[in-house]
Amino acid sequence: MAKSQSTDDQGTSPAPRRRLSPDERKDQITCAAVELFSETGFDGSTRDVAQRAGITQPLLYRYFPNKDSLIEAVYAKVFLDTWNPEWEGDLSDRTRSVKDRFQTFYEAYAETLFDPVRLRISSFAALRDARFHDWYNHVIQEMILKPLVRERRLELGGADSFLVTPQELEAPWLMHGALLDYGSRRFILGTDVSADTAATISQALDMYLLLTEAQNKA
Known part of the structure; x- marks a missing residue:
């Protein structure tokens, strides 16, 4: 007698699919x-x-x-659920230098930032919708770049002022943009670039820190 079509080769019924919530x-x-x-x-x-x-x-x-x-x-x-709230506390830990804090942060953040899917979604979204570009820039400024400016001010002996001017944001945007470009060249375009992400982050941060030190002395 032929086996029933509702059974597999061993005569057992297939496991029912779990209903998703x-x-x-x-x-x-x-x-x-x-x-x-x-x-x-x-x-x-x-x-x-x-x-x-x-x-x-x-x-x-x-x-x-x-x-x-x-x-x-x-x-x-892609852009919000991947943010770790613990990073905010780490970035404001003034027992560590600004370089040490943001080096540690960017090394962890790079695992998300340099994800090829995220990089491609970001590029497509920026081309599709100017509102996305404004929204994404706002998130980056509020969560990363403005804290960097404030903490660097204090490290250089400046005032603990909450206000961050557009001029002050230009240098950290150049740094952040350079890291995004590195991620795109390495993980999207396949360009022959350094595979040492930590060293690349360190170089980008050093350029920002040296610039702000020079500006502070001027």
């Missing part, structure tokens, strides 16, 4: 969108995302009513 399903869809958009840019359709997630398009719309809401979830997952 709403949060798990939403994260599954978001992860599929991150993967797709990092490859195709944001021209990828919600139908493509659903197919990659292994679900139907109507089910996707139960969690994301439109493509813009899905893209916002991608931004949050």
